[in-house]
Amino acid sequence: MPAFTRDEARDWAREKLVGAVNCTIPSFTNDLRTINEKAIRHDVRLARTHGFIGTLGVSEISITLxxxxxxxxxxxxxxxxxxxVVHHGSWSNLEQNLEAVRGAEEAGADMVxxxxPPNFYPESEQDIYDYTKAVCDATDLAVILFPMVLWGFSPRIHPSDIPARLIRRLIDDCPNIAVIKAEGGFPSIQSVIECHRLFGDEVVISMPMEGDLIPLSQIMPIQLSATSNHEYYGPLIPRVMHLLRDGKYDEATEIFWKTHPARKAQSAVAPALHGGALINRQAWKFQGWLQGYNGGPLRVPAQRIHxxxxxxxxxxxxxxxxxxxMDPFREFFIGRNPS
Known part of the structure; x- marks a missing residue:
């Protein structure tokens, strides 16, 4: 159970969520029959060592509830x-998501x-409102609201994916909405600026893309970067967020330019990896493996990385x-903690 009530979720988030939250993708035994506890513990432990304040438990892979x-x-x-610990509310329909969020609360998650779902085809803002409120009402967890192009709401509903007027209704009616992961209209930065201006005094505004986080944090306060594949950079993103909070903008800018080749590499391979409005979790697992995380096999259906x-x-x-x-690539498909 969370350490706060629904009505305390926003105060908890403002106090607690200061830093970066990475992603942990489940690891499996090498026969792919069960999850690999040793590997999972390795990844969570390393995330803490790297300075992350939390992690998203990714569910967008082939795994049973x-x-x-x-x-x-x-x-x-x-x-x-x-x-x-952030629960990933990414299951096949509303019924499954309600079951999952209740189970995640019992399992000790703090947030969702x-x-x-890919099968969710809203034709009005009210459809999005009803789905979102149903999930919020089903749990005492703090909720991260996530406007994003992946859902396919633009341009049918609004170019910003979830328009500000709808976010306003949800914040007013769902007291456990504590964070907005502001990626509406991606790759534009307008969503995070609009959400900060309209809602930043009420909920925490997160900017998960470090390429936007570092420059924007020099002109507007951003206390949280969640959730993203920040593990690709090892401990660097938690470190740069400390610099930004301390007003050490020259040092943060130096890190921005230092990481630019890696950022450009991610952008260059993105079209080949992230098709079908679905993030390639195999690729994210590989990025973490480059920094010492477990890696290891995923079940089919899984996107490939070549x-x-x-x-x-x-x-x-x-x-x-x-x-x-610099381990041979074949080792990625085995994992650092084979079982």
Whole structure:
């Protein structure tokens, strides 16, 4: 159960969510029959060591709900009470998402990243409101509202994916909405600026893309970067957020330019990796593996990553001076904690 009530979620978020939240993708045994507890603990422990304040337990892979909830329980146990565990509300329909969020609450999650299923086809703002409120009403967890192009709401509903007037209704009616992951109209930065201006005094505004986070934080306060594949940069994103909070903008800007080759490498391979409005979790797992995270096999159906993309992502880190691991690529598909 969360350490706060629904009505306390926003105060909790303002106080607690200061820093960066990465992503932990479940690991499996090498026969792919069960989850790999040792590997999961390794990844959560390394995220803490790298300075992250929490992690998203990714569900957008081939995993059963009981397995996923066990994964969250392991993450909670390894993380300790002062590390934020975020449930990924990405299941096939509303009924499954309600079951999952209730289970995640029992498993010890603190928050839910509210996603919308591929089968969800809203034809009005009211449809989005009804779905979102149903999830919020089903849990005492703090909720991350997530306007994003992946849902396919633009341009049918609004170019910003979830318009500000609808966000206003949801904030007024759902007291456990505590964070907005402001990626509406991606890749534009208008959403995060609009959300900060309209809602920043009420809820925490998150900017998950470090390429926008570092410059924007020099002209507007951003206390949270959640959730993203920040593990690609090892401990660097938590470190740069400390610099930004301390007003050390020259040092933060130096890191921005230092990481630019790696950022460009990610952008260059993105069209080949992230098709069908679906994030390639295999690729994100590989990016973490380059920085010492477990890696390891995923079940089908899984998106693929091939040598040209792996070479490009590793070279981006080399060019940025971030010293990625140089193990043979075949080791990624085995994992650092084979079982």
């Amino acid at each position: 009981p397995e996923y909830l066990d994964f969250l329980r392991i993450a909670r146990d390894e993380a300790g009470s002062d590390f934020v 990243l509210l996603s919308y 040598d040209p993309q792996m070479n490009a992502l590793r070279k981006g880190l080399i060019d940025a001076g971030l010293e990625p691991r």
